[in-house]
Amino acid sequence: MRVLLLAYGSRGDVEPMAGLGLALRERGAEVVVCAPPDFTGLMAESGLPLVPIGRSLRELAAEAMSGQAPPMTMRERAALLIEQTYGQVRPAAEGCDLVVATGLVPAAAAARTAAEELGLPYVFVSYFPSYLPSPHHPPLAWPGHPLPAGESDNEVLWARNAEVLDELFGGAVNAHRESLGLPAVADLRGHVLTDRPLLAADAVLAPWLPADGLDVVQTGAFVRPDTRTLPAGLEEFLTAGEAPVFVGFGSMPVRDAEAVARDAVAAVRAQGRRVLLSRGWAGLAAEDAADVHVLDEVNQQELFRRVAAVVHHGGAGTTTTAARAGAPQVLVPQLADQPYxxxxxxxxxxxxxxxxxxxxxxxxxxxxxxxxxxxxTARAGELSATLHTGGAATGARLLLDLAGSRS
Structure with missing residues (x-):
């Protein structure tokens, strides 16, 4: 059995797929991952082959923040991403039995096109419920397309969401499909999500309420096991005093990172706590001090068990890791799923x-x-004991059953 995993997005999109890939491999499957080149090291650590797609997302984000990105319309950006994704996924999927995708809509659409051409089953994975249409919650607001003011009917909002996705990406997707001799897609959202997506989120943290028209299968979060030891300097800092507060924004660039880091350090100090400042893609930095330790990427599963609190951007992976560790959190949401x-x-x-x-x-x-x-703090500790830890294994079993039933 051979499975292709596509994850086009930040580390929060890619690392859970690595966890799923490891669970698939443990069950005898061969796995190939298509993702941005930023995650070559992550896949090497996991022992999973990576087929890189496009340019570094970190470089692209830095260009956008600095105003140096070349001017392109949304359709042009979508068309480029579709071309890059399809160009890598199509040959990589040769000989596969299943294609699994997550991340940006145009990339997932390209993966489904490749699967369609090869006659392979395709599955979409969401890491949070509000990416999936339901009368129980509103959709995300896309940049430049805010939710209609004063509208509270979720079904109306989701209908508009489908229109927005068609407006933003439908033209590029269908132009690409036409170039391959494939029929146009009338409902891009339904085409990408399918009527039976997986929801790789913990049912306590992010419960799915049943909704007509969508057979969502909630597996639990896909977590990549991390057995790395903490760096010696970090270990020394942790043992030198009371539990510190972790501050980091992961793969999120932030405006005026210098001011954000300065205020974060001061706010933690105001609580009488020491500070762990994670550089991340924002490049957070602080002057050396006895109560401040600046760190790069580390084993957060181990680290968060030893901190007083976690201040972060609110990505699915960081939120789940902190919750599993029993660490109270302060979420400073930037975009996408983070407000959820x-x-x-x-x-x-x-x-x-x-x-x-x-x-x-x-x-x-x-x-x-x-x-x-x-x-x-007490509530965070109590809830941590109730979280499901086998999401990747559940997902792997379901996917292999699906691929096996189609062979």
Missing amino acids: WARRVAELGIGVAHDGPVPTLDSLSAALEEALAPET
């Missing part, structure tokens, strides 16, 4: 949703005071 996770963490009482994407000294100080309160 911020809301869920606040609803569950295991942390705080920061108001807005730009933390200041005052706003972060207030959020940390609430997150570090004894009742929040």
